[in-house]
Amino acid sequence: MENAxxxxxxxxxxxxxxxxxxxxxxxxxxxxxxxxxSQIFTISDEIETIKKTIELAFETGNLIIxxxxxxxxxxxxxxxxxxxxxxxxxxxxxxxxxxLKNYMERRGRLEILERNREQAFVPTKSTVFQNHFGTAPCMxxxxxxxxxxxxxxxxxxxxxxxxxxxxxxxxxxxxxxxISTRIVxxxxxxxxxxxxxxxxxxxxxxxxxxxxxxxxGTRVKLRLTGSGDNEAVLQQELENEIQKLLPLxxxxxxxxxxDKIEKILAEILTERKLTISTAESCTGxxxxxxxxxxxxxxxxxxxxxxxxxxxxxxxxxxVKKETVDTFTVVSEQVASExxxxxxxxFRTDISLSTTGVAGPGKGEDGKDIGTVFYTIRVNDKxxxxxxxxxxxxxxxxxxxxxxxxxxxxxxxxxxx
Amino acid sequence: MENAxxxxxxxxxxxxxxxxxxxxxxxxxxxxxxxxxSQIFTISDEIETIKKTIELAFETGNLIIxxxxxxxxxxxxxxxxxxxxxxxxxxxxxxxxxxLKNYMERRGRLEILERNREQAFVPTKSTVFQNHFGTAPCMxxxxxxxxxxxxxxxxxxxxxxxxxxxxxxxxxxxxxxxISTRIVxxxxxxxxxxxxxxxxxxxxxxxxxxxxxxxxGTRVKLRLTGSGDNEAVLQQELENEIQKLLPLxxxxxxxxxxDKIEKILAEILTERKLTISTAESCTGxxxxxxxxxxxxxxxxxxxxxxxxxxxxxxxxxxVKKETVDTFTVVSEQVASExxxxxxxxFRTDISLSTTGVAGPGKGEDGKDIGTVFYTIRVNDKxxxxxxxxxxxxxxxxxxxxxxxxxxxxxxxxxxx
Numbered sequence: 001m002e003n004a005x006x007x008x009x010x011x012x013x014x015x016x017x018x019x020x021x022x023x024x025x026x027x028x029x030x031x032x033x034x035x036x037x038s039q040i041f042t043i044s045d046e047i048e049t050i051k052k053t054i055e056l057a058f059e060t061g062n063l064i065i066x067x068x069x070x071x072x073x074x075x076x077x078x079x080x081x082x083x084x085x086x087x088x089x090x091x092x093x094x095x096x097x098x099x100l101k102n103y104m105e106r107r108g109r110l111e112i113l114e115r116n117r118e119q120a121f122v123p124t125k126s127t128v129f130q131n132h133f134g135t136a137p138c139m140x141x142x143x144x145x146x147x148x149x150x151x152x153x154x155x156x157x158x159x160x161x162x163x164x165x166x167x168x169x170x171x172x173x174x175x176x177x178x179i180s181t182r183i184v185x186x187x188x189x190x191x192x193x194x195x196x197x198x199x200x201x202x203x204x205x206x207x208x209x210x211x212x213x214x215x216x217g218t219r220v221k222l223r224l225t226g227s228g229d230n231e232a233v234l235q236q237e238l239e240n241e242i243q244k245l246l247p248l249x250x251x252x253x254x255x256x257x258x259d260k261i262e263k264i265l266a267e268i269l270t271e272r273k274l275t276i277s278t279a280e281s282c283t284g285x286x287x288x289x290x291x292x293x294x295x296x297x298x299x300x301x302x303x304x305x306x307x308x309x310x311x312x313x314x315x316x317x318x319v320k321k322e323t324v325d326t327f328t329v330v331s332e333q334v335a336s337e338x339x340x341x342x343x344x345x346f347r348t349d350i351s352l353s354t355t356g357v358a359g360p361g362k363g364e365d366g367k368d369i370g371t372v373f374y375t376i377r378v379n380d381k382x383x384x385x386x387x388x389x390x391x392x393x394x395x396x397x398x399x400x401x402x403x404x405x406x407x408x409x410x411x412x413x414x415x416x
Numbered sequence: 417m418e419n420a421x422x423x424x425x426x427x428x429x430x431x432x433x434x435x436x437x438x439x440x441x442x443x444x445x446x447x448x449x450x451x452x453x454s455q456i457f458t459i460s461d462e463i464e465t466i467k468k469t470i471e472l473a474f475e476t477g478n479l480i481i482x483x484x485x486x487x488x489x490x491x492x493x494x495x496x497x498x499x500x501x502x503x504x505x506x507x508x509x510x511x512x513x514x515x516l517k518n519y520m521e522r523r524g525r526l527e528i529l530e531r532n533r534e535q536a537f538v539p540t541k542s543t544v545f546q547n548h549f550g551t552a553p554c555m556x557x558x559x560x561x562x563x564x565x566x567x568x569x570x571x572x573x574x575x576x577x578x579x580x581x582x583x584x585x586x587x588x589x590x591x592x593x594x595i596s597t598r599i600v601x602x603x604x605x606x607x608x609x610x611x612x613x614x615x616x617x618x619x620x621x622x623x624x625x626x627x628x629x630x631x632x633g634t635r636v637k638l639r640l641t642g643s644g645d646n647e648a649v650l651q652q653e654l655e656n657e658i659q660k661l662l663p664l665x666x667x668x669x670x671x672x673x674x675d676k677i678e679k680i681l682a683e684i685l686t687e688r689k690l691t692i693s694t695a696e697s698c699t700g701x702x703x704x705x706x707x708x709x710x711x712x713x714x715x716x717x718x719x720x721x722x723x724x725x726x727x728x729x730x731x732x733x734x735v736k737k738e739t740v741d742t743f744t745v746v747s748e749q750v751a752s753e754x755x756x757x758x759x760x761x762f763r764t765d766i767s768l769s770t771t772g773v774a775g776p777g778k779g780e781d782g783k784d785i786g787t788v789f790y791t792i793r794v795n796d797k798x799x800x801x802x803x804x805x806x807x808x809x810x811x812x813x814x815x816x817x818x819x820x821x822x823x824x825x826x827x828x829x830x831x832x
Binding site: 008011012013014015016017018019020021023024025026027028029030031036037038039040041042043044049056071109113115116132133135154155156159160190191192193195196212213214215221223225259278280284285286287288289290291292293295297298301302303304305306307308309312316345346358359360391392393394395396398400 | 424427428429430431432433434435436437439440441442443444445446447452453454455456457458459460465472487525529531532548549551570571572575576606607608609611612628629630631637639641675694696700701702703704705706707708709711713714717718719720721722723724725728732761762774775776807808809810811812814816
């Protein structure tokens with residue numbers, strides 16, 4: 001199996017200003033074609049550091065992908081470092097310059113600055129993959145059977161370069177082992193008890209299969225990964241092991257195919273032709289966003305309401321003023337009335353509601369930060385639950401609560 | 417200045433299953449107390465790799481923070497590697513075991529499994545920082561003036577450990593240089609032209625200040641970072657440089673303090689006592705979520721509507737059926753009527769609307785993927801714009817469009 005090392009270059013990651021999402025994307029795409037990422041280095045944009053890290057990376061892997069450090073500004077030094085590492089020089093590449101000129105002209109920039117022209121300078125030994133969504137080209141260097149790709153750092157530019165150009169190139173170049181993964185989603189069992197339960201099965205796995213535990217909120221994803229030179233044989237091996245695993249934890253499994261809970265929900269809703277709507281307070285749109293992040297969600301998601309102000313809960317979702325006065329706005333009763341109002345407003349089979357305080361800062365009724373009541377309403381039945389997560393940051397809270405609600409809903413739908 | 421290296425341990429990052437958000441959080445927290453992160457290593461959970469990486473990291477920095485690899489499952493080997501690296505043994509720590517027992521009992525788990533008990537085994541030379549939100553303790557090793565902290569990988573556990581325990585510990589332990597940052601947000605000017613415009617100023621910066629460019633969507637954040645032993649002097653130095661910079665790019669600056677566009681908006685809306693609401697189609701709740709992600713947003717955000725289905729746009733937002741029939745649902749006219757309906761529904765000063773196709777998969781009316789019309793309505797004036805971003809993935813599209821709308825709104829509010 002080919003072995004890749006990713007190098008992320010740029011102070012914006014090290015300083016905490018930007019989350020590195022490129023590595024995640026690239027690792028996933030490489031995994032799909034059977035290339036394993038063995039290390040990721042995140043380093044600053046300094047020539048010596050870049051050169052030293054390339055050297056180190058080639059000790060571990062035969063494929064390096066760098067992102068970042070190729071912009072038109074003064075703080076980008078990657079290209080120079082790469083040329084020096086490969087004992088090469090930088091020179092203007094005509095094809096790249098023409099591509100750049102066209103790219104800029106199409107965007108109405110008729111004057112090419114010296115700074116932009118510099119972007120068409122590449123190491124003379126490099127193969128250029130043109131960037132259709134930005135001004136920095138992608139360069140490939142090859143030496144002694146080892147490959148280095150240097151990409152810009154902007155995720156919108158990285159994704160098409162990897163998907164449309166680099167992955168097809170690598171597929172053709174290498175004769176790769178096939179890799180495949182199965183994910184089993186498990187709820188309602190702590191990780192340690194789960195591990196004890198399935199230990200005999202795990203220890204008996206064939207050599208080419210391996211298991212990982214990925215806890216996400218209150219769910220654990222068991223990921224079984226295998227490699228082999230025959231795709232069909234490998235798929236069958238994975239399926240056989242999954243069939244041995246399932247009886248051991250059958251009451252706790254909520255999905256054996258899709259990975260993300262919102263995709264698991266999508267499968268169930270589509271199959272059963274059910275519709276859904278949301279009425280959110282403290283999750284502020286995150287629940288809607290999570291549901292609509294799935295392509296095709298317009299088939300079952302009719303719409304939602306973010307009723308942040310109490311009076312909007314009353315006016316639009318028809319929550320009774322007396323209910324708010326008697327029980328406060330963060331209460332089981334208000335969550336329930338929101339779900340009912342939402343179901344009527346959107347006329348859906350299922351409605352979900354949240355009311356709580358995401359913090360920091362106290363809620364309008366003085367209840368503590370981190371409390372949320374949520375209602376899951378399916379036809380004329382509903383369940384209201386409470387979560388208390390005072391230690392979560394605001395965005396984590398919105399995310400955790402939304403995850404948990406969809407997970408609970410999936411559990412309810414599976415058991416009915 | 418202290419120099420830190422982060423080591424992220426775990427196959428879930430390398431395989432692309434999980435985005436590493438811990439490094440971002442830790443880097444930000446360390447920066448705030450004047451500790452610079454010089455490298456981040458992401459490695460797999462193998463004893464030899466962990467030991468080798470610790471050695472490498474100590475060549476660069478005197479502070480290492482590892483995350484991950486401490487769970488109760490078979491694939492976690494970090495603790496063993498750390499003990500070996502420091503020539504230490506692992507033994508049961510009574511205080512940690514008692515903490516763990518209490519932690520589990522409070523959660524109703526009265527029986528402690530052998531697997532959980534193992535989590536109370538730590539290197540004998542380590543100092544333990546108890547984890548109040550999980551079962552894996554945080555361990556600190558110290559040798560020759562160098563420190564290593566080993567943390568679990570779950571973000572909800574990492575954040576309080578770093579914020580409440582490790583940062584205060586480091587602040588007390590070291591006598592640190594003060595670091596400060598100013599961010600200037602610039603729009604409507606390409607990065608290369610911006611760089612040319614401010615180059616003379618950048619080259620004349622004092623040695624202890626440095627500039628970075630952080631492009632985000634169509635905005636560029638200029639980040640000026642400085643270090644010094646006197647906080648007040650440093651703040652004044654930064655302010656002086658900002659005052660020299662602003663006249664050079666005055667028409668393009670939208671903020672000189674806050675970093676995130678939603679926080680810039682929060683400042684403006686709070687100061688002017690304006691209220692806002694949202695009506696979303698293709699952004700699916702992301703716009704609402706972005707606005708409500710700011711603590712205190714309930715003061716100005718009254719609520720929003722995710723009108724995914726066309727009939728909900730008509731029923732609830734009072735978009736005219738003729739408008740949809742004549743112009744299709746993805747049109748300037750529908751965006752405009754959605755914004756007006758939203759403003760009336762929520763009775764806010766400002767309303768924002770989106771209608772488009774996030775893809776993949778064609779929209780119901782056959783328009784191409786990546787098209788969005790959005791309206792910004794302030795009192796009785798409105799502007800509708802179009803974006804065409806066919807190359808963006810679904811979630812990136814939702815994020816990009818939401819960023820752009822808030823950015824446009826900020827621009828409009830600043831100029832009025």
